[in-house]
Amino acid sequence: MALDKPYLDIPGTIIFDAEQSRKGYWLNQFCMSLMKAENRTRFKADERAYLDEWPMTEEQKQAVLARDLNWCMATGGNIYFLAKIGATDGKSFQQMAGSMTGMSEEAYRNMMINGGRSVEGNRRIGENGDAQRPIAPKHQTS
């Protein structure tokens, strides 16, 4: 019998559930490794070589190299884990969140200062809100 996943019709959102977690296990564990300073240094020195030490899929590696967080999430990444890549790059959480919206950093910051994104039109896929664009990873090749 199918599992109950009532959240699949929310636009612009990937819920990190047990299925996503299974897909993203090595991607997220790679991110965890960046909690250690020596690993951050090694990753920055040769990103591809460091990624190749992990049994991640090629697509996951490409998504990390592209710093495309939507793509990372589609392949099983979770934002709290992916945030370790952002920390390694010296990015704030706001910069990371904003990078997934298609907005410029300044436009996203101004939206937050002005009260954030409205839920109107953004509750369900097919409504007329501003978060309805599909999560189509811009660099995705497969």
Add this chain to the structure above:
Amino acid sequence: MAKITASVYTSHVPAIGAAMDLGKTEEASWQPLFAGYEYSKQWMKDNKPDVVLLVFNDHATAFSLDMIPTFAIGTADQYQPADEGWGPRPVPVVQGHSALASHIAHSVIQQDFDLTIVNKMDVDHGLTVPLSLMCGSLDPKTDQWPCPVIPFAVNVVQYPVPSGKRCFDLGQAIRKAVESYDDDLNVHIWGTGGMSHQLQGPRAGLINRDWDNAFLDKLIADPVAAAHIPHIDYVRDAGSEGIELVMWLIARGAMSDISDGKQTGIPPTLKHRFYHVPASNTAVGHAILENS
């Protein structure tokens, strides 16, 4: 006998900790937020607890995908502030209360909540930011937090997370556990996280002021109804990370007006309520309730 006298509810946004650590609390963008906690810092001094049981969630810090406990209680003597990738926050080491924590673990498990027991854990912003908001900036070397803290971690990162009802019932079990402890301890229980926010995808930046304030109303005055809000309502209306609000129901369920899942006693007194948008990506909510 130990007793829960008050509950505190607050968001735990990491940028708030960073603003405090970098001395930015008086800057125009931050000042309104910190002004909302001035009352709380004084209240904390005037009503100093012997122990705080602090309900929070770990953000891929102590728990990776190696282990994902749904409910975990810290029974250690102390907890180091974690390095989350930007270096550890310059705040005092968190002292635990292993005797009361072990007692709570024993009692709550006997009440059918299968807790994970954690004897070694670094604590991230989920725990240290609420402490900083309620206690002010402290020197990591020369100052201490005002009392021992029992960390109580809830999985709200990987779905499914525990339901609001389960959290509310757990709060009741925690109250029974505290009240069966012989020493006279004044215990506060804090529920942290939220309010509306979404940190991922094209819908990132979602804030829902109306929903948040309706949730606060319900949490305070009709907590049984709040406990029955389904997950999907949080996610759809308060954002994918707004689900953290289920943790507030553990603290609310531990108040003395609640028994057997119903509100039968005298409602607690609302001492303070505050709401502010934004802190970074997040709506900040805060309330203090005292048992009558």
